[in-house]
Amino acid sequence: xxxxxxxxxxxxxxxxxxxxxxxxxxxxxxxxxxxxxxxxxxxxxxxxxxxxxxxxxxxxxxxxxxxxxxxxxxxxxxxxxxxxxxxxxxxxxxxxxxxxxxxxxxxxxxxxxxxxxxxxxxxxxxxxxxxxxxxxxxxxxxxxxxxxxxxxxxxxxxxxxxxxxxxxxxxxxxxxxxxxxxxxxxxxxxxxxxxxxxxxxxxxxxxxxxxxxxxxxxxxxxxxxxxxxxxxxxxxx
Numbered sequence: 001x002x003x004x005x006x007x008x009x010x011x012x013x014x015x016x017x018x019x020x021x022x023x024x025x026x027x028x029x030x031x032x033x034x035x036x037x038x039x040x041x042x043x044x045x046x047x048x049x050x051x052x053x054x055x056x057x058x059x060x061x062x063x064x065x066x067x068x069x070x071x072x073x074x075x076x077x078x079x080x081x082x083x084x085x086x087x088x089x090x091x092x093x094x095x096x097x098x099x100x101x102x103x104x105x106x107x108x109x110x111x112x113x114x115x116x117x118x119x120x121x122x123x124x125x126x127x128x129x130x131x132x133x134x135x136x137x138x139x140x141x142x143x144x145x146x147x148x149x150x151x152x153x154x155x156x157x158x159x160x161x162x163x164x165x166x167x168x169x170x171x172x173x174x175x176x177x178x179x180x181x182x183x184x185x186x187x188x189x190x191x192x193x194x195x196x197x198x199x200x201x202x203x204x205x206x207x208x209x210x211x212x213x214x215x216x217x218x219x220x221x222x223x224x225x226x227x228x229x230x231x232x233x234x235x236x237x
Contacts, residue, residue: 055121056129062121069117077114080104094168102162106142132212136205143204150198156184 048062057065070076078086080101087100107115107123126138141147145155160180167175191199191207 051118051121055125057121057125065121065124066117069120077116078120079114083107083115091166091168094166096162096166098158099162099166102142102145102159105145106138132209133205136208137201139208140201140204150200151204152198153184153188156187156199157181160184 083104084100
Protein backbone atom coordinates (compact mmCIF):
# COMPACT_ATOMS: atom_id res chain seq x y z
CA UNK A 1 0.00 0.00 0.00
CA UNK A 2 1.36 3.40 -0.95
CA UNK A 3 1.88 5.86 1.84
CA UNK A 4 0.01 9.10 1.88
CA UNK A 5 1.94 12.10 0.59
CA UNK A 6 3.89 14.21 3.06
CA UNK A 7 1.03 16.64 3.53
CA UNK A 8 -1.06 13.75 4.91
CA UNK A 9 -0.23 14.59 8.50
CA UNK A 10 -3.54 14.59 10.33
CA UNK A 11 -6.65 13.41 8.45
CA UNK A 12 -8.22 12.13 11.68
CA UNK A 13 -7.23 15.27 13.56
CA UNK A 14 -8.70 17.60 10.95
CA UNK A 15 -11.88 15.56 10.84
CA UNK A 16 -12.20 15.70 14.62
CA UNK A 17 -11.66 19.47 14.63
CA UNK A 18 -14.22 19.97 11.89
CA UNK A 19 -16.74 17.81 13.72
CA UNK A 20 -16.14 19.81 16.91
CA UNK A 21 -16.76 23.04 15.00
CA UNK A 22 -19.94 21.63 13.57
CA UNK A 23 -21.21 20.41 16.93
CA UNK A 24 -20.41 23.72 18.66
CA UNK A 25 -22.00 25.74 15.88
CA UNK A 26 -18.79 27.53 14.85
CA UNK A 27 -18.79 25.86 11.43
CA UNK A 28 -21.23 27.27 8.91
CA UNK A 29 -23.48 24.54 7.46
CA UNK A 30 -23.37 26.32 4.09
CA UNK A 31 -19.58 26.08 4.01
CA UNK A 32 -19.84 22.31 4.40
CA UNK A 33 -21.83 22.01 1.21
CA UNK A 34 -19.78 24.61 -0.66
CA UNK A 35 -16.40 23.11 0.19
CA UNK A 36 -17.30 19.42 0.03
CA UNK A 37 -16.68 17.62 -3.22
CA UNK A 38 -15.70 14.07 -4.13
CA UNK A 39 -12.44 14.37 -6.00
CA UNK A 40 -10.83 11.35 -7.62
CA UNK A 41 -9.42 9.07 -4.92
CA UNK A 42 -8.10 5.54 -4.75
CA UNK A 43 -10.76 4.49 -2.27
CA UNK A 44 -14.28 5.83 -2.40
CA UNK A 45 -16.54 5.43 0.61
CA UNK A 46 -19.95 3.88 0.48
CA UNK A 47 -22.81 6.24 -0.34
CA UNK A 48 -23.38 8.84 2.33
CA UNK A 49 -26.98 7.72 2.65
CA UNK A 50 -25.86 4.20 3.53
CA UNK A 51 -23.26 5.47 6.02
CA UNK A 52 -25.87 7.74 7.55
CA UNK A 53 -28.07 4.69 8.13
CA UNK A 54 -25.18 2.69 9.59
CA UNK A 55 -23.89 5.42 11.92
CA UNK A 56 -25.34 8.14 14.11
CA UNK A 57 -23.89 10.99 12.07
CA UNK A 58 -25.88 13.35 9.90
CA UNK A 59 -25.12 13.80 6.22
CA UNK A 60 -23.38 17.12 6.89
CA UNK A 61 -21.22 15.58 9.61
CA UNK A 62 -20.22 12.75 7.28
CA UNK A 63 -19.33 15.29 4.60
CA UNK A 64 -17.10 17.16 7.05
CA UNK A 65 -15.43 13.94 8.20
CA UNK A 66 -14.82 12.69 4.68
CA UNK A 67 -13.45 16.03 3.51
CA UNK A 68 -10.84 15.81 6.26
CA UNK A 69 -9.94 12.32 5.10
CA UNK A 70 -9.66 13.00 1.38
CA UNK A 71 -8.04 16.44 1.58
CA UNK A 72 -5.04 15.24 3.56
CA UNK A 73 -4.94 11.61 2.48
CA UNK A 74 -6.21 11.25 -1.10
CA UNK A 75 -5.96 7.45 -0.99
CA UNK A 76 -8.88 7.47 1.46
CA UNK A 77 -7.16 4.79 3.55
CA UNK A 78 -4.88 5.08 6.59
CA UNK A 79 -2.32 2.39 7.38
CA UNK A 80 -0.81 1.70 10.78
CA UNK A 81 2.29 3.85 10.31
CA UNK A 82 0.21 6.83 9.16
CA UNK A 83 -2.13 6.32 12.11
CA UNK A 84 0.76 6.32 14.60
CA UNK A 85 2.19 9.51 13.08
CA UNK A 86 -1.20 11.18 13.32
CA UNK A 87 -1.79 10.12 16.90
CA UNK A 88 1.67 11.23 18.03
CA UNK A 89 0.73 14.84 17.26
CA UNK A 90 -1.83 14.77 20.08
CA UNK A 91 0.67 13.44 22.65
CA UNK A 92 4.03 15.07 21.79
CA UNK A 93 5.22 14.80 25.39
CA UNK A 94 5.26 10.98 25.32
CA UNK A 95 5.51 7.90 23.11
CA UNK A 96 2.05 7.09 21.78
CA UNK A 97 3.14 4.51 19.20
CA UNK A 98 2.15 1.36 21.13
CA UNK A 99 -1.22 2.71 22.23
CA UNK A 100 -1.85 3.97 18.67
CA UNK A 101 -1.23 0.44 17.40
CA UNK A 102 -3.80 -0.96 19.82
CA UNK A 103 -6.26 1.76 18.80
CA UNK A 104 -5.59 1.15 15.11
CA UNK A 105 -6.36 -2.56 15.55
CA UNK A 106 -9.66 -1.66 17.23
CA UNK A 107 -10.65 0.51 14.24
CA UNK A 108 -9.40 -2.09 11.74
CA UNK A 109 -12.33 -4.43 12.31
CA UNK A 110 -11.72 -6.59 9.22
CA UNK A 111 -7.99 -6.91 10.04
CA UNK A 112 -6.73 -5.97 6.58
CA UNK A 113 -4.00 -3.63 7.84
CA UNK A 114 -5.79 -0.43 6.93
CA UNK A 115 -8.53 1.85 8.25
CA UNK A 116 -10.93 3.09 5.61
CA UNK A 117 -13.31 6.00 5.98
CA UNK A 118 -16.09 3.50 6.70
CA UNK A 119 -14.02 1.88 9.48
CA UNK A 120 -13.23 5.28 10.97
CA UNK A 121 -16.77 6.67 11.08
CA UNK A 122 -18.17 3.36 12.36
CA UNK A 123 -15.81 3.42 15.35
CA UNK A 124 -16.19 7.16 15.90
CA UNK A 125 -19.97 6.84 15.86
CA UNK A 126 -19.82 4.28 18.67
CA UNK A 127 -17.33 6.34 20.72
CA UNK A 128 -19.18 9.65 20.36
CA UNK A 129 -22.83 8.67 19.89
CA UNK A 130 -23.18 5.07 21.05
CA UNK A 131 -25.05 3.82 24.10
CA UNK A 132 -23.10 2.97 27.25
CA UNK A 133 -23.17 -0.71 26.27
CA UNK A 134 -21.96 0.14 22.75
CA UNK A 135 -19.02 2.11 24.14
CA UNK A 136 -18.14 -0.57 26.67
CA UNK A 137 -18.17 -3.27 23.99
CA UNK A 138 -15.86 -1.14 21.87
CA UNK A 139 -13.53 -0.53 24.81
CA UNK A 140 -13.48 -4.25 25.67
CA UNK A 141 -12.47 -5.04 22.09
CA UNK A 142 -9.64 -2.51 22.42
CA UNK A 143 -8.36 -4.12 25.64
CA UNK A 144 -8.77 -7.71 24.36
CA UNK A 145 -5.58 -7.62 22.35
CA UNK A 146 -5.67 -11.17 20.97
CA UNK A 147 -9.46 -11.06 20.45
CA UNK A 148 -10.14 -14.31 22.35
CA UNK A 149 -13.10 -12.91 24.27
CA UNK A 150 -11.41 -12.15 27.58
CA UNK A 151 -8.88 -9.71 29.03
CA UNK A 152 -5.84 -11.12 30.81
CA UNK A 153 -3.58 -9.30 33.26
CA UNK A 154 -0.81 -9.37 30.65
CA UNK A 155 -3.04 -7.67 28.08
CA UNK A 156 -4.20 -5.05 30.56
CA UNK A 157 -0.62 -4.40 31.65
CA UNK A 158 0.40 -3.85 28.02
CA UNK A 159 -2.48 -1.39 27.63
CA UNK A 160 -1.65 0.47 30.84
CA UNK A 161 2.07 0.71 30.02
CA UNK A 162 1.21 2.11 26.60
CA UNK A 163 -1.05 4.74 28.18
CA UNK A 164 1.59 5.77 30.71
CA UNK A 165 4.20 5.91 27.93
CA UNK A 166 1.85 8.09 25.90
CA UNK A 167 1.33 10.50 28.80
CA UNK A 168 5.10 10.95 29.08
CA UNK A 169 7.65 11.20 31.86
CA UNK A 170 6.97 14.83 32.65
CA UNK A 171 3.45 14.55 33.98
CA UNK A 172 2.54 16.16 37.28
CA UNK A 173 2.52 14.57 39.71
CA UNK A 174 5.25 12.28 38.43
CA UNK A 175 4.16 8.73 37.64
CA UNK A 176 5.77 5.96 39.64
CA UNK A 177 7.30 3.02 37.76
CA UNK A 178 5.04 0.51 39.48
CA UNK A 179 1.87 2.51 38.77
CA UNK A 180 0.77 0.54 35.65
CA UNK A 181 0.93 -2.81 37.46
CA UNK A 182 -0.90 -1.37 40.47
CA UNK A 183 -3.59 -0.07 38.14
CA UNK A 184 -3.97 -3.54 36.61
CA UNK A 185 -4.30 -5.18 40.03
CA UNK A 186 -6.98 -2.65 40.98
CA UNK A 187 -8.75 -3.27 37.65
CA UNK A 188 -8.88 -7.03 38.22
CA UNK A 189 -9.88 -6.72 41.84
CA UNK A 190 -12.97 -4.79 40.75
CA UNK A 191 -13.81 -6.67 37.55
CA UNK A 192 -12.71 -10.30 37.89
CA UNK A 193 -15.83 -11.36 39.76
CA UNK A 194 -15.14 -15.11 39.85
CA UNK A 195 -11.38 -14.67 40.42
CA UNK A 196 -10.36 -16.91 37.52
CA UNK A 197 -7.62 -14.56 36.34
CA UNK A 198 -9.43 -13.17 33.28
CA UNK A 199 -12.16 -10.57 32.72
CA UNK A 200 -15.00 -11.53 30.39
CA UNK A 201 -17.17 -9.12 28.44
CA UNK A 202 -20.02 -9.75 30.89
CA UNK A 203 -17.83 -8.95 33.92
CA UNK A 204 -16.42 -5.89 32.20
CA UNK A 205 -19.79 -4.40 31.25
CA UNK A 206 -21.38 -5.15 34.63
CA UNK A 207 -18.50 -3.60 36.57
CA UNK A 208 -18.24 -0.56 34.34
CA UNK A 209 -21.98 0.09 34.46
CA UNK A 210 -21.85 0.07 38.25
CA UNK A 211 -18.87 2.43 38.20
CA UNK A 212 -20.63 4.61 35.63
CA UNK A 213 -23.78 4.86 37.76
CA UNK A 214 -21.66 5.62 40.82
CA UNK A 215 -19.79 8.27 38.84
CA UNK A 216 -23.04 9.93 37.79
CA UNK A 217 -24.17 10.07 41.42
CA UNK A 218 -20.77 11.33 42.64
CA UNK A 219 -20.09 13.79 39.85
CA UNK A 220 -17.95 13.89 36.68
CA UNK A 221 -14.67 13.07 38.41
CA UNK A 222 -15.57 9.36 38.62
CA UNK A 223 -15.92 6.94 35.75
CA UNK A 224 -14.82 3.65 34.23
CA UNK A 225 -13.49 4.88 30.91
CA UNK A 226 -11.43 7.92 31.79
CA UNK A 227 -7.86 9.05 31.33
CA UNK A 228 -6.04 12.34 31.05
CA UNK A 229 -5.74 13.88 27.62
CA UNK A 230 -3.22 16.37 26.28
CA UNK A 231 -4.70 19.28 28.21
CA UNK A 232 -5.72 17.25 31.26
CA UNK A 233 -9.32 16.65 30.28
CA UNK A 234 -10.76 13.20 30.90
CA UNK A 235 -12.06 11.22 27.96
CA UNK A 236 -12.75 7.66 26.89
CA UNK A 237 -10.09 5.09 26.19
